[in-house]
Amino acid sequence: MADQIPFKEAIDFLSGKVNLPTRRHDDLKQAAHVRAFSVAGVTRDDMLTDFKAAMAKAEAAGTGLKEFRKNFDAIVDRTGWRYNSHGKTEEERRAWRARIIYTTNMRTSYMAGRYKQLTDPDVLKYRPYWKYVHSGALHPRKLHLSWDGLVLAATDPAWRIMFPPNGWGCGCDIEALSKRQLKALGKDGPDQAPDLRPYEDTDPRTGEPETRYPGIDRGWAYNVGEEWLNGVVPPEQRNPLPPFGEAVKPAADLPSLPEPVKVRAVDLMATGLEPQSYVDRFLKAFQIDAEGGYFRDRSGGIITIGRTMFQQHNVQGDVFGLNADKRGRGAYTLQLADAIKEPDEIWVDWAAVKSGVVLRRAYLKRFILPDGRSLLVCFEWTSKGWTAVTGFDTTEVNLSQFRKGALLYRRK
Known part of the structure; x- marks a missing residue:
């Protein structure tokens, strides 16, 4: 079996993050996660450093969730970290929390790297369209499933909101298409963007108005790749x-x-x-x-x-x-x-x-x-x-x- 080639763009995305201790998952909001590496409930920098190193190892060496779980267990056992989780047994609780940390960081890093690749001028020249690809989850979000196969121009403003991941556990992806591939799908041009009209909600922590979008989990209404490349930090x-x-x-x-x-x-x-x-x-x-x-x-x-x-x-x-x-x-x-x-x-x-x-x-x-x-x-x-x-x-x-x-x- 050939060695897996490290995904350099995803590795670069993770390596540039700053450890920021948090007590709750919404201590940081939306694009803040592009710059910050955090694990909800981890307030010690040494623990964050260990978790970040475990994620960096997973990305660079291509190890999976099983290997990350070993690192998770070692960190918990060494520090005595008491974390929030779901499950009736300690095994279920550890498995759920390790999976959340792993999948969230892997998906955001991967999609940030994908965005950088897909927006390369040479790639955009020959593949100017993006197709939304649903993850095939057994219990899908209905709107995510309705977007499956949707083709929009890569420059469509809708991607600023709906570029995956679009929520906790979202495994949706993007496929770049050429004009010939678009026609092979029976399309003369890109589809109409979905209705993403925002609605007003309230930030439960501050009481301030908060903009939400249909089909997007709270805190996920941003394009992780765009924010990484063109966001608030040069x-x-x-x-x-x-x-x-x-x-x-x-x-x-x-x-x-x-x-x-x-x-x-x-x-x-x-x-x-x-x-x-x-x-x-x-x-x-x-x-x-x-x-x-x-x-x-x-x-x-x-x-x-x-x-x-x-x-x-x-x-x-x-x-x-x-x-x-x-x-x-x-x-x-x-x-x-x-x-x-x-x-x-x-x-x-x-x-x-x-x-x-x-x-x-x-x-x-x-x-x-x-x-x-x-x-x-x-x-x-x-x-x-x-x-x-x-x-x-x-x-x-x-x-x-x-x-x-x-x-x-x-x-x-």
């Missing part, structure tokens, strides 16, 4: 995050941040207000009250927003005040909020805290103030709290100290 900046302990240096040869946003005078708050006034206005920008809540950022990740972001603590840990107007930055409260809601870039790296090591997200944005000065806002978040940095030094040298680790998002 290809040349998709580096993985080094393990903790290795020096995380500022990224080299970075393009400049996107053009600064001009601030209107009306968008600046008055100076000298009570700190609570600034906190209330900040939370209002997120439509979150003083009790706090969740917000899904531009990279697709969940973060916490609340009054605690501005609380000051003494050495005993007691709250003694609010730092919302520290160094006079209260006037820029709306810009602080905007840096989180619509950042120029989002970076992730490591931070050492009293309880151990956590991942830190840095939200960067530049503004031009009405008086012509350039304002830099850097809001840093970890699961242990927030840190805000504002300043007027926006030189490349100063910016570089914040642009380090792995890039999760860049504003186009």
Whole structure:
């Protein structure tokens, strides 16, 4: 039996991912999974590293689910990981969870690689049509089955939504066709795209409006290959995050941040207000009250927003005040909020805290103030709290100290 040729494109897709710990499967949403490697319920980087290595082995060596299951069992036995799963017995529970992790990562990697191959200009020239191929599952999704044999132009916008996989366990595929093959199917041209009119739903974590599409599982309404090649992180900046302990240096040869946003005078708050006034206005920008809540950022990740972001603590840990107007930055409260809601870039790296090591997200944005000065806002978040940095030094040298680790998002 000949050796299996490794699928280089799929391997490249997986290798560029960043380990991001998550507690729930929707801590990350849709295209966030293109940049992030996560396993729901795994909050330790060493476990994620082991799972990612097991997936990389499966892709590079062509080993199957049976071999991955051995790795899964070894990781669970070594770490004592308590995971959510289905099944009456421990064997059934392990088999179900291992299969979910394996199939989800293998299918997304495979289809990202397929998309890169199929969109090669030379391939598109001779095979400009794509046919939807149903997986043949015994219990099919009705809409997926109805799309079987559907032929659309490779450039049809419908593929941005319905390019497989289109849900958990979806094994559907795409076949590229030439004009001659299209005619052999009895077609004079491509079919009409299916009705993919969106409908509004609600993000159960944040309460924000959420767009859904017929036939597409929640969280799967994106084209994994297109997002990989043309998404929110430029290809040349998709580096993985080094393990903790290795020096995380500022990224080299970075393009400049996107053009600064001009601030209107009306968008600046008055100076000298009570700190609570600034906190209330900040939370209002997120439509979150003083009790706090969740917000899904531009990279697709969940973060916490609340009054605690501005609380000051003494050495005993007691709250003694609010730092919302520290160094006079209260006037820029709306810009602080905007840096989180619509950042120029989002970076992730490591931070050492009293309880151990956590991942830190840095939200960067530049503004031009009405008086012509350039304002830099850097809001840093970890699961242990927030840190805000504002300043007027926006030189490349100063910016570089914040642009380090792995890039999760860049504003186009």
